[in-house]
Amino acid sequence: MRTQAGDHQVLEAVTATAEGQRRDRYAALGAAGPVHRLRLPNGVPVWLITSHAETKRLLTDPRIVKVGPEQAPYAHRLPPDVARGIYHHLLYASPPEHTRxxxxxxxxxxxxxxxxxxxRIEETTHRLLDEVAGADVVDLIPALAYPLPITVISFLLGIPxxxxxxxxxxxxxxxxxxxxGYDTYAASARTLLTFLRQLIAVKRREPGEDLLSDLVAVRDGEERLTEDELTSMLLLLVVAGHDTTVNLIAxxxxxxxxxxxxxxxxAADPDRLANAIEELLRYDAPVHNTVPARATEPVEVAGTTIEPGDVVVFSLLAANRDxxxxxxPGQLDLSRDCGTHTxxxxxxxxxxGAPLARLEARIALGALLDRFPRLSLAVPADTLTRKPSMxxxxxxxxxxxLRGS
Incomplete structure (x- = not known):
């Protein structure tokens, strides 16, 4: 069975940049059915799962595994040492390697x-808000949403x-x-990998009280992280660990x-903040699609057979609007019990890193709204744009x- 999306439709939500457009397109796909045969903008055919129930079921199905580092972006074009040094992490691993x-x-x-x-998060948040307190209009991303997570993850890892x-x-x-594009991607990967290898060497010589020093030394019996696993996990922690939180806050x-x-x-009940963070995560998730996975055996989804070798992507944004x-689901409701969001x-x-993202968002949003209770948008909401990203x-x-209009 094929779904209404058809074999040749491109997953346009990946490149949708107008505010609200991405959510609307995923909502339309979700309304059309739980599974869709689409192409990514790079031409790769995938099964997109939009149902909340099917997403949770298949994310625990051992027949659905990660595509592996050899299927990561530009894996076959990058120099082998660069590919090994950035792709040997959790997002491209399946058990038993993932378990280890x-x-x-x-x-x-x-x-x-x-x-x-x-x-540390509280001190950094208040310092950043102090720095913009005298301004009328500020862009909250470079003012707060970006510098807070990168400062925290850098402190956690011991990055200068x-x-x-x-x-x-x-x-x-x-x-x-x-x-x-490949050239820019490869140059950034190579530069960051060189930096991470140098930083690991420093931590081996002079370990500190930071996560990186502990990762260098951690053992489980005879098991330990290899050099490529160390650099890959560091890259994952830095990229996913801070960018996800940037999006959550903004x-x-x-x-x-x-x-x-x-x-x-x-504002009337600040004790709602912890639950509010969960509803904000559900309403506009910081990650809209998972990294691709693949089927190792036939998998049935709502009358559709996903064949062995087929690529599967889960739309977390659609699942949370099911x-x-x-x-x-299109309404923001801070009193909602949404503990099942994905x-x-x-x-x-x-x-x-979910506990860290939640902690940073709770402190940042609480301090921001307390400090600037008349905070308002400085531009029409429909003029805001999203980054194109898979x-x-x-x-x-x-x-x-900061002080209203």
Whole structure:
């Protein structure tokens, strides 16, 4: 059975950049059925899963596995040492390799370590807000949403402060390889990989009280991370660990500014903030698609057979707007019980950094709304744009008036 989308329709939501357009296109696909045969903009045919129930079911189905590092962007064009050094991480691994990698990283990336970052996050948030307090209009992405996560992840990993300014230029092409093109992507990957290898060498000679030092030393019996696994996991933590949080903060602020009733609800009861973060994650997820996976055996989805070798992508944004799971999914409702959302994935591939992203968003949004209770958009919402990306659902800018219009 083929779905209404047909074999030749391109997944346009990947390149949709107008505010609201991406969500609308995924909602339309979800309304048409739970599974769709589409092509990505790069020509690769995929099965796109839009149903919440099927997404959660298949993300735990052992017949659906990651495509592997050999299918990563430009894997066959990159110099072999570069490909090995950036693609041997959790997003391209399946059990038993995934189990081994996650166990090793989890030994160093503990909940206690994350919770211990709260004072640093609070101090950084207030410093960033102090720096813009005298302004009328600011772009919240370079003012708060970007520098907070990169400062925190750099502190966590032990990355020198003077290197942080380079990270945005290095990582931007890695987030959207289909937009950057091979030459830009390869140059950024090579530069970042060289930096990470040098940083690892420093931590081996002079270990500190940071996550990277612990990752270099972590063992599970005779198991430890190889050099390529170390650089790959670092790249994943830096790229996914900060860009996801950038999107969560910016998307969350935009959603609240566009829904004054919900913002007022939160202002009247700040204790709602933790639950509000969950609804903001559901409403406008920071990641709209998963990294591709593939079927190893025939898999049935709503009368459609996904054949062995077929590529599968899960639309987290569509799953979180599934009306079979969430009543009136297009409405922002901070009182909603939405603990089943899939914004951070599900099963063995559930995001390892989710607790840190939640903590940063809770502190950042709480401080921002408390400091500037009359915060408002400085431009019409429909003039805002999204970055073209296969995975990340982020705004290009978020101009706001700190004291209202």
């Amino acid at each position: 990698l996650r166990r090793l990283v989890a030994k160093a990336f503990t909940r206690g370590r994350v919770d211990g970052l709260a004072p 402060r003077d290197a942080q300014a380079d990270f945005r230029a290095w990582t931007a092409p890695l987030i959207a390889p289909e937009v950057a 998307n969350g602020v935009l959603a609240l500014l566009r829904h004054e009733d919900q913002r007022a609800l939160l 009306p079979d799971q969430f009543g009136e 914004a951070f994935g599900h099963g063995i591939h559930y995001c390892l 995975t990340m659902n982020g705004l290009t800018a978020l101009p706001v008036r």
